[in-house]
Amino acid sequence: MESKTSILITCLIFATAFQLLLPVSEASGCGSTTTSDLKIGYYKDKCAKAESIVKSTVSYHVKNNPGLGAGLIRLFFHDCFVRGCDASVLLDPTPENNQTEKQAIPNFPSLRGFEVIDAAKAELEKECKGTVSCADIIALAARDATYLLGNISYEIPTGRLDGRVTNSTEALLNLPPPFFNLTELVASFARKGLSTAEMVALSGSHSIGRSHCSSFTSRLYPTIDPTMDPKFGASLRKLCPDPQNTTTDGVVPQDFVTPGKLDIQYYKNVESLTALFFSDWSLLTSTETRNQVETYTKEPEKFNQDFINAMVKMGNIEVLTGSPGEVRGPTCRFVN
Structure with a gap:
C-alpha cells in the first residue's frame, strides 16, 4: 500500500506541474x-x-x-x-x-x-x-x-x-509544498506578486506551529538527507517512524528551540541544518537568500520589519472590494 507521504507527494507534484502550465489568472482563479x-x-x-x-x-x-x-x-x-x-x-x-x-x-x-x-x-x-x-x-x-x-x-x-x-x-x-526547491519557491511567490526577499521573510513563520511527519519524512528515510544535520535527523526518526511501517502521521514542532515564539530562531535552524523542510534548506542555495538568512540571525529588528511589510503586502493579494464579493453572515462557513 502506498504511504501517506508518497500519496501527498504524488498529488502535489501533479498539481504543481499543472500549475506551471497555467497563466497566473487561471492558476489563482482570481483577477x-x-x-x-x-x-x-x-x-x-x-x-x-x-x-x-x-x-x-x-x-x-x-x-x-x-x-x-x-x-x-x-x-x-x-x-x-x-x-x-x-x-x-x-x-x-x-x-x-x-x-x-x-x-x-x-x-x-x-x-x-x-x-x-x-x-x-x-x-x-x-x-x-x-x-x-x-x-x-x-x-x-x-x-x-x-x-x-x-x-x-x-x-x-x-x-x-x-x-x-x-x-x-x-x-x-x-x-507551495514543503519539498519545493528555491527556484520553485521563488516562482510560486512571484505569481502572487511577492519578491524573493518577501518569501524569505514570510518563511520565518516556520519558527512557530507544528508539522505532520509526512511533510518531511522523505528526508529521513530510507537514509537521512545530507542536507539535514545527521544528529537532528536521528532525533526526528525517533518521533517520526518510517511511513512504510506505520499508518500514524505524527506531529512535531517546526522549531524545537523556541516553539511558541515567532522569532529569528528559524533562520538559525536553517543555518545549522536543523529545519524540517527541504524548502527551508533551499534558502541556503543562493547567495541572495543565504545572505538574508544570515542577516536575520544577527538583526532581529530587521526581520521584524520585513515580516510586517510582507504580511501587509500579502494581505493585498487579489482582494475583493466589489462585486462578486459579499460580507458573509451570520457565519463564515457558508456564502449568503
Missing part, C-alpha cells in the same frame, strides 16, 4: 490585485469595536492554546494564496460543492484556527450585523497572533469582501 479600497481603520465609522473584538477573541484563544496563534498566521497565508484574501478557505462543503479548499491536502487536517474565526464572527454579528467580512477577520487575527507570539506590532488595511467560490484543486495549484 489582479486591488488595494485602492483598503485602508487602515476601515471599520472606524462602520463598526468601531471591530478590531478590538477580534483582538480580544484571538487573545483569549491563543493564551489558552498558543498553537492556535501559529494556526491563524498560517490560515492567513493559505487564504491569500488561493483566490486572494477572500476567506474562501473558511467555506465548508455543501451538497453542491463537496471539494472545498478546507479539504485539500495542504489544508486537511493540518490547518487550524477555524474556531477562533467562528468566535470572532459571532461577537461581531452581535455588535454590528453583516458589517465585518470574514476575510478581514482572518487578516486581523493573523496580525493579533503575530503580536502575541512575537511581540511584533503593526496595522493592516481592511475593507476586503468575502468570495463565493472555493475549490480544493486550486489549493493544490497555489500553495
Whole structure:
C-alpha cells in the first residue's frame, strides 16, 4: 500500500506541474490585485469595536492554546494564496460543492484556527450585523497572533469582501509544498506578486506551529538527507517512524528551540541544518537568500520589519472590494 507521504507527494507534484502550465489568472482563479479600497481603520465609522473584538477573541484563544496563534498566521497565508484574501478557505462543503479548499491536502487536517474565526464572527454579528467580512477577520487575527507570539506590532488595511467560490484543486495549484526547491519557491511567490526577499521573510513563520511527519519524512528515510544535520535527523526518526511501517502521521514542532515564539530562531535552524523542510534548506542555495538568512540571525529588528511589510503586502493579494464579493453572515462557513 502506498504511504501517506508518497500519496501527498504524488498529488502535489501533479498539481504543481499543472500549475506551471497555467497563466497566473487561471492558476489563482482570481483577477489582479486591488488595494485602492483598503485602508487602515476601515471599520472606524462602520463598526468601531471591530478590531478590538477580534483582538480580544484571538487573545483569549491563543493564551489558552498558543498553537492556535501559529494556526491563524498560517490560515492567513493559505487564504491569500488561493483566490486572494477572500476567506474562501473558511467555506465548508455543501451538497453542491463537496471539494472545498478546507479539504485539500495542504489544508486537511493540518490547518487550524477555524474556531477562533467562528468566535470572532459571532461577537461581531452581535455588535454590528453583516458589517465585518470574514476575510478581514482572518487578516486581523493573523496580525493579533503575530503580536502575541512575537511581540511584533503593526496595522493592516481592511475593507476586503468575502468570495463565493472555493475549490480544493486550486489549493493544490497555489500553495507551495514543503519539498519545493528555491527556484520553485521563488516562482510560486512571484505569481502572487511577492519578491524573493518577501518569501524569505514570510518563511520565518516556520519558527512557530507544528508539522505532520509526512511533510518531511522523505528526508529521513530510507537514509537521512545530507542536507539535514545527521544528529537532528536521528532525533526526528525517533518521533517520526518510517511511513512504510506505520499508518500514524505524527506531529512535531517546526522549531524545537523556541516553539511558541515567532522569532529569528528559524533562520538559525536553517543555518545549522536543523529545519524540517527541504524548502527551508533551499534558502541556503543562493547567495541572495543565504545572505538574508544570515542577516536575520544577527538583526532581529530587521526581520521584524520585513515580516510586517510582507504580511501587509500579502494581505493585498487579489482582494475583493466589489462585486462578486459579499460580507458573509451570520457565519463564515457558508456564502449568503
